[in-house]
Amino acid sequence: MNRAQSALRDLYARPEKLFIVVSHDGFLKAGVTGKTWANGDYRVFEFDERARDNDAYRLREWELTANAGARGLSPQTVAELGEGLPDP
Numbered sequence: 001m002n003r004a005q006s007a008l009r010d011l012y013a014r015p016e017k018l019f020i021v022v023s024h025d026g027f028l029k030a031g032v033t034g035k036t037w038a039n040g041d042y043r044v045f046e047f048d049e050r051a052r053d054n055d056a057y058r059l060r061e062w063e064l065t066a067n068a069g070a071r072g073l074s075p076q077t078v079a080e081l082g083e084g085l086p087d088p
Contacts, residue, residue: 005056038071042071
């Protein structure tokens with residue numbers, strides 16, 4: 001399991017059902033969502049259902065923010081989750 005999947009697994013296992021994350025574009029893109037973020041923009045995600053225990057953890061973005069973020073400022077580029085993260 002790569003570091004991004006490990007981080008998503010840890011979030012998925014928490015008892016809270018709502019998280020607000022304030023961070024930099026590089027971390028959110030490489031480590032959490034695969035989406036590019038503009039300064040001050042926000043996106044809304046939820047976990048996809050997992051049919052089996054060994055299925056990857058995936059986030060699904062709400063249609064409200066899916067195109068360019070809620071403020072319409074974010075580029076629509078997508079990166080592979082974990083791309084560019086340093087090895088542990």
